[in-house]
Amino acid sequence: MPSTTATVGDITLTCDIARVEDSIVFTYSLANAGRAAVLVIDASPVADPGTGRRRADETSVTTWLGADNHAHVLKGTAPLPDGVEPEAAITPLGVRLEPGKTIERRLSERLPLSEHSPYAPPGNLREYRLAPIQGVALTVEILPALPGLIAEARDIARGWWRVVDPEAAAGLVQRLTCAFRARGLFMLARRGDYPRPEFAPAPAPQEGSAV
Numbered sequence: 001m002p003s004t005t006a007t008v009g010d011i012t013l014t015c016d017i018a019r020v021e022d023s024i025v026f027t028y029s030l031a032n033a034g035r036a037a038v039l040v041i042d043a044s045p046v047a048d049p050g051t052g053r054r055r056a057d058e059t060s061v062t063t064w065l066g067a068d069n070h071a072h073v074l075k076g077t078a079p080l081p082d083g084v085e086p087e088a089a090i091t092p093l094g095v096r097l098e099p100g101k102t103i104e105r106r107l108s109e110r111l112p113l114s115e116h117s118p119y120a121p122p123g124n125l126r127e128y129r130l131a132p133i134q135g136v137a138l139t140v141e142i143l144p145a146l147p148g149l150i151a152e153a154r155d156i157a158r159g160w161w162r163v164v165d166p167e168a169a170a171g172l173v174q175r176l177t178c179a180f181r182a183r184g185l186f187m188l189a190r191r192g193d194y195p196r197p198e199f200a201p202a203p204a205p206q207e208g209s210a211v
Helices: 166-170
Strands: 003-008 011-020 023-032 038-047 054-057 062-065 070-075 093-097 102-110 128-132 135-144 150-152 161-163 174-181 186-190
Touching: 003 174, 011 135, 011 174, 023 135, 038 161, 070 102, 093 102
Parallel strands: 070 135
Antiparallel strands: 003 011, 011 023, 023 102, 038 054, 038 093, 038 135, 062 070, 093 161, 128 186, 135 174, 150 161
């Protein structure tokens, strides 16, 4: 199974990728070797259809076709679509990663990969074009777990935290990216306007790390 790492400051992202039946599966962990806690963006708040109460959706991601011909998968703040002003912006949720601790996660995306986000759920096939991709990249956002910047989301569940000052947080967000080569994979790219962030180039995939 291909594996690669990325480090920002004292935080290290380690990620494996595998093709399991009709899905791409990321198995990853984040380790904090520093002296201060960080918030790992991990979910989006959604309304439970049965109860109407909000819950944390840990499968929520933003995906897009990058200029580098990689299918990018972001666990972080979803960018607003052009020309859209929602009644309330979706504030991402996270978990605190304390010093000396590690968290482990598993994320699955169905094939073919398609562009979607919390603001733009998967649509009709006519809304997409099929594009070949050269790789797949997973990005996880983190930010300092500072008082006044984050607060516990008690109305959702214990252990979840939300960003309470998005403007300040935007300048403190850091991103860790693990990239992998891909063979024979395609992505459904939206035909209309769709936000495609241009982060710093992803680290070069390890030799032989293909999916």
